[in-house]
Amino acid sequence: MKFTRTWCMPNSDTFSMLPVASIVKRYLEQSAVSVDPFARNKRWATHTNDLNPKTLAEHHMDAEHFLIMLASQGVKCDLAIIDPPYSPRQISECYKEAGITVGMKETQNAALYSRIKSALVPVLTDDAIVLSFGWNSSGMGLKHGFEQKEIHLFCHGGAHNDTICVIEQRKANQPNLFDL
């Protein structure tokens, strides 16, 4: 497995950090149909979405509902880019910016990641690649039938958390353990 660590200035627009952009673009160049459910203003993928209506994404829905909509349209993507808010505090800020009032339940990041992973699997091809960004290296994981290919740490210095990018590929014929 490839593992790198690169220093770069932090930026809440994750793909505006040049070393991150170069990885995302490398995978986009090899992709025929891609999806980015948390795109903010980056319309790099084929299908883009962001909860916040002030962003430039194509759709403005909750990411889970967006993925369910794509699945109902029979969309199949060979690349998914998952760059959600990284903490409950960031989730609260995103909802506030989008003008949506929510309670504690909606701001739990574990719950958000779990429902996104489950909704993502049906819109992926059998050998799809998923790029996951955050403060952990969990990614889609074996239980969703994925194998890790690359991990990239972007170190921002001082007491900042690293931005972690996990790149995984869906293993053909690997059962999604949620289907068993």
Ligand SMILES: C[S@@+](CC[C@H](N)C(=O)[O-])C[C@H]1O[C@@H](n2cnc3c(N)ncnc32)[C@H](O)[C@@H]1O
């Ligand atoms: C880390 S930012 C994405 C940054 C983007 N990748 C970039 O490089 O500019 C996360 C985005 O997710 C959006 N978001 C937060 N909760 C969401 C949800 N439940 N469904 C869809 N989008 C959501 C936020 O509005 C925010 O723009």
